[in-house]
Amino acid sequence: MTSNHSLEFDSIIVGAGFAGLYQLLRLRRAGFSARVIEAGDNVGGTWYWNRYPGARCDIESLQYQYGFDPDLAREWRWTERYATQPEILRYIEFVADRYDLRRDIQFSTRVTAAHYDDASARWTVHTDRGDAFTCRWLIMATGCLSVPKTPEVPGIDAFEGESYHTGAWPHDGVDFTGKRVAVIGTGSSAIQSIPIIARQAEHLTVFQRTPNFSVPAHNSLLDESQWQEVAARIAELRAEARTTSAGILGIPLNDVSALAVSEEERRREFERRWAIGGFAIGGAFNDIAINLDANETAAEFVRSKIREIVNDPETAEALCPRDYPFGTKRLCVDISYYETFNRPNVKLVSIRDNPIAEITPKGLRLQDGTEYEFDAIVYATGFDAMTGALLRIDIRGRNGLALRDKWEHGPRTYLGLQVAGFPNMFTITGPGSPSVLSNMIVSIEQHVDWVTDCLEYLRERDLAVIEAAPAAEDAWVDHVNQVADLTLYPRANSWYIGANVPGKPRVFMPYIGGVGLYAQKCAEVAANGYEGFLLSPEPALSR
């Protein structure tokens, strides 16, 4: 459908997930006109697209929610420690209705291009429906994990059975009853879906290239008092979360080296945190993320758990990660993942040294010629993370500079908020900010608040242009790299460094300095009159 109208707004926001919705609300309340453009036909972002069986948050529901409105927190009751995808989606829909957000959202529309005009200091935003919106402020709330990635294997379209990607799951659900199913991948999406698919399918084969470290969620129902306690103190708790390293409360760091204690004591601490579940294990010692020997103690602890849980020693060994440090690929949080390999209808196939050569009409063939037949293939193969959604859009800044060219060797931003050469464009949880290394809702709120305050500041002073200064961007990129290099993270072939996408530049994309330090830096930058940004009035006035 082509609408072919041209419309002017103060701001265009791309994406209607947690970030786009909150950004719309803040701008509306601040008196800016705004329109959200969303490719999907409803709100929700991640939670609209990822409907695979078992999908749920891995940060506890009581923290994985908006914190900006105490009334909202009191009105919504979470039922489980880790909410399921349907419950999170219902919450986001509730938020959209509660604040009457839908009237400013254009659904089923994909932004294809955004071009900056130097003369007017405005963006023109083009969509696949023929729209050409103009705006002063372009806010990319396009998500860090919103472009599903299928493997570069020949024959994918030739498969005669059913194919699914976890990140683009059918809305009506899928019934695997009586089917022979393949799951390709063993990241968080696979680890959540495998136990459920295994219970349905006649037979499940899991194709694993790299084993992941996974810890138990110990999911449970939330009782009334837990929920009420958080609801009553949400603003205070959110403010506190913003001072922590990952935007998560309740994971006290045991400020001791893993190498400074006896083996028994170490084991006791790891066991204690394993029993708590979720990311608690990350705080067991203060040097797990920076010292390889300390890290190995955590890695070996999880491997020992895998061996305890999985009956077949060969399968257990294959499930044990060995070639990257613990936690340097996103830690997975599971409900009965390892236990699932004790089922008679589940088989693990390691494809580390024998990759998939081809998807065939009946199934798939490995490099050594082994063939498998399936009724359904599930690609749990992840995303073109952090830069994928931005680079799919033809974004052109000052003098026609293409973002794809600017980021040819990897993303460069100032604070993950702006890109030099792309005035008046903001990226919510962009590369160079804590984003995916944090509770994303905390980071989203921090960015949206910062951007909104910034736009109010500019309006009060009749300023029409804000742009990251190249020197500030260079210094920030250096800092982001330096901090990453202090840790073990760059040693893993993770999506954090783009390793999952062949040809993608290898750059550690998120900022690992911590939410607290980062938020403080952003606040200081603002307090100093947006230090590191170039601010100017209307172009016509300045000439």
Ligand code: FAD
């Ligand atoms: P998204 O929710 O990704 O929304 C972006 C939206 O932009 C999408 O709806 C997309 O359709 C739209 N869009 C993109 N490009 C265009 C375009 N060109 N035109 C129009 N629309 C466009 N984080 C946590 O902190 N805790 C968790 O427990 C957690 N669990 C997760 C589970 C899964 C399965 C996945 C995939 C991610 C998870 N995350 C989690 C990360 C999650 O992405 C964020 O928490 C959060 O939902 C991101 O919100 P967002 O609004 O920034 O982006």
Ligand code: NAP
């Ligand atoms: P992912 O972590 O990138 O995992 C993708 C998996 O597919 C990996 O095991 C990868 O192997 C494998 N793979 C990719 N290409 C392959 C190929 N050509 N052949 C064989 N295997 C291939 O993706 P994800 O599981 O969707 O998770 C992405 C992120 O989303 C997570 O890290 C997390 O941040 C978020 N998430 C969170 C939750 C949650 O628990 N709340 C759930 C899902 C997702 P390699 O490791 O060898 O590349």
